[in-house]
Amino acid sequence: MEEQLAELAAQVAALEGASAVTNSMFAETFYYLSIPLMVLIHAGFLAYEMGASRLKNVLSSGVKNILAFAFMIPTFYFFGWWVYWAFPTGITLSAGPAGISGAEYASSIALGWGDAAQYMGPNIADQASGVFFGAFALFAATTASIMSGAVIERIQTVGFVILAIVLGSFAWVVAAAWGWHADGWLVTKFGVHDFGAAGLVHAVAGFFGLGVLINLGPRIGKFNADGSANNIAGHNMPLTLVGLMMIIVGFFGFLMACVIVPGESWSWFADQPATIYGTPITLSALSFNILMGIAGGIIGTWIFTKDPFWMMSGALAGIISTASGLDIYFPGMTFIIAFGAGAILAPCANWLQKRGIDDAVGAVTVHGTIGLYGVVMLGVFASGWPALQGAAGEVATISLWGQIVGAVVFGLLGFVPGYAVSWILKKANMLRIPEAAELAGMDTVKVPIQGYPEGIPASATPAE
Amino acid sequence: MGFPYSEVSWSVVDGAMFIGWGSSLPAITTAISAVICLWVLIEGNRSEHKRFAKFEGK
Numbered sequence: 321m322e323e324q325l326a327e328l329a330a331q332v333a334a335l336e337g338a339s340a341v342t343n344s345m346f347a348e349t350f351y352y353l354s355i356p357l358m359v360l361i362h363a364g365f366l367a368y369e370m371g372a373s374r375l376k377n378v379l380s381s382g383v384k385n386i387l388a389f390a391f392m393i394p395t396f397y398f399f400g401w402w403v404y405w406a407f408p409t410g411i412t413l414s415a416g417p418a419g420i421s422g423a424e425y426a427s428s429i430a431l432g433w434g435d436a437a438q439y440m441g442p443n444i445a446d447q448a449s450g451v452f453f454g455a456f457a458l459f460a461a462t463t464a465s466i467m468s469g470a471v472i473e474r475i476q477t478v479g480f481v482i483l484a485i486v487l488g489s490f491a492w493v494v495a496a497a498w499g500w501h502a503d504g505w506l507v508t509k510f511g512v513h514d515f516g517a518a519g520l521v522h523a524v525a526g527f528f529g530l531g532v533l534i535n536l537g538p539r540i541g542k543f544n545a546d547g548s549a550n551n552i553a554g555h556n557m558p559l560t561l562v563g564l565m566m567i568i569v570g571f572f573g574f575l576m577a578c579v580i581v582p583g584e585s586w587s588w589f590a591d592q593p594a595t596i597y598g599t600p601i602t603l604s605a606l607s608f609n610i611l612m613g614i615a616g617g618i619i620g621t622w623i624f625t626k627d628p629f630w631m632m633s634g635a636l637a638g639i640i641s642t643a644s645g646l647d648i649y650f651p652g653m654t655f656i657i658a659f660g661a662g663a664i665l666a667p668c669a670n671w672l673q674k675r676g677i678d679d680a681v682g683a684v685t686v687h688g689t690i691g692l693y694g695v696v697m698l699g700v701f702a703s704g705w706p707a708l709q710g711a712a713g714e715v716a717t718i719s720l721w722g723q724i725v726g727a728v729v730f731g732l733l734g735f736v737p738g739y740a741v742s743w744i745l746k747k748a749n750m751l752r753i754p755e756a757a758e759l760a761g762m763d764t765v766k767v768p769i770q771g772y773p774e775g776i777p778a779s780a781t782p783a784e
Numbered sequence: 785m786g787f788p789y790s791e792v793s794w795s796v797v798d799g800a801m802f803i804g805w806g807s808s809l810p811a812i813t814t815a816i817s818a819v820i821c822l823w824v825l826i827e828g829n830r831s832e833h834k835r836f837a838k839f840e841g842k
Contacts, residue, residue, distance in 0.1 A: 391821065394817055395821065398814065398817075398818050398821075432810055432811070432813075433808075433810050433811030433814055433815075434811065437800070437805070437810040437814075438799060438800035438805065440810075441800065441802040441805075441810065442801050443801060444797055445798060446799075477828065477832055478828045478832055479829075481828075482825065756840050757836055757840070764839075765835055765836065765839050766832060766835050
């Protein structure tokens with residue numbers, strides 16, 4: 321009998337061990353697969369921006385976007401990842417209540433030297449750090465891509481890369497530390513809830529872009545002497561539309577990476593998935609709401625514009641406007657909020673344009689304005705809900721006031737560094753290309769190959 | 785670089801398993817990578833402005 325019990329105990333232990341291995345591999349694979357999906361966001365932005373550029377600038381727009389990705393990864397490795405873990409409690413860099421924040425903690429896990437290096441490279445005992453780093457680095461690349469589209473056809477390459485580094489490896493990371501991390505002061509003190517990063521990624525990047533655009537100025541020919549605007553059409557609208565669709569595909573990866581899987585030592589729970597705040601979430605919830613958000617955004621823009629560019633931008637706006645509450649919205653509510661975002665999209669972009677801002681792809685509106693709209697909408701509909709794992713009274717609750725505070729902080733975290741750094745670059749003559757180069761086209765000036773060496777032939781079909 | 789564990793066998797590896805673990809190599813390679821990025825930005829900016837000047841006939 322004792323022998324049988326011992327054998328049974330050994331079998332149970334073996335099963336538990338096998339189950340733990342399976343769970344760890346699942347968790348690692350879950351985040352690993354979110355990374356190439358998020359690369360699709362970058363591929364989409366690449367196509368989107370090149371399509372929105374005129375023929376004379378098509379490749380330089382691509383070069384700029386590719387370089388943003390390339391510089392984002394190492395700079396996020398050098399210091400961006402450290403910033404995320406160091407800053408949650410604010411600029412004091414002190415440890416928070418969850419015990420996973422502050423300069424000391426960050427320096428123990430997120431530096432590429434010393435003892436911390438064991439978590440920043442191959443380690444058989446650590447199947448989490450690399451995939452989390454990868455997912456966050458791709459979030460960072462997304463912010464850079466958002467800003468990238470707004471400034472096409474007149475920005476210097478290196479000046480742009482510097483701005484991308486400031487945004488992707490610092491500004492949005494501080495926003496994430498404050499509004500996403502369980503120790504983040506916006507979360508613990510104001511109950512800010514932004515599950516899918518409507519504010520801390522999209523609004524930060526959008527308003528960073530606005531700060532840059534003010535110093536960069538409009539493209540030559542965009543505005544007439546009386547202040548009225550001309551439409552500067554890109555050379556390939558179908559490419560732009562396909563790019564936007566690729567971005568949407570990538571956002572399924574972005575949003576799945578916002579889920580904390582169960583059963584690991586770093587998980588919130590052994591038996592259920594959670595948001596980054598420890599509140600309940602399922603991939604089914606995301607499936608319902610992302611799809612309804614996309615649909616609402618497209619329909620909202622179509623009814624008011626009939627323009628395929630705004631329809632696909634509306635799809636993005638649909639996701640962004642509901643991103644803060646994708647974990648708790650009912651699909652019908654998601655559709656309504658996304659429809660509202662789609663409906664206000666083009667008027668908001670036109671309002672900005674009337675103030676002399678030349679945002680070539682509407683990034684400030686789609687990501688900035690709609691990002692803030694999304695953060696505030698959750699405050700309207702979810703007031704009183706616990707913002708973190710726990711009960712009301714024990715943890716901060718979501719409120720309209722808290723979400724408004726969060727929206728203002730996110731907007732400022734984008735706008736202030738965007739404006740300040742671009743102002744410095746402008747003074748250093750590193751922001752805008754010379755007028756002659758802009759008129760001739762940036763590809764002619766600084767790209768050694770042609771986008772369409774054989775030209776783009778016109779249709780041979782006779783006009784009817 | 786030498787194997788970072790006292791016994792040269794994969795069977796004893798229970799943590800970090802990259803070349804240079806436990807030495808100053810990670811810090812050196814990280815620093816060199818950062819310097820390369822910085823140098824590329826400086827050189828890229830110089831090259832970009834040279835092209836602008838050439839284009840404008842200066």
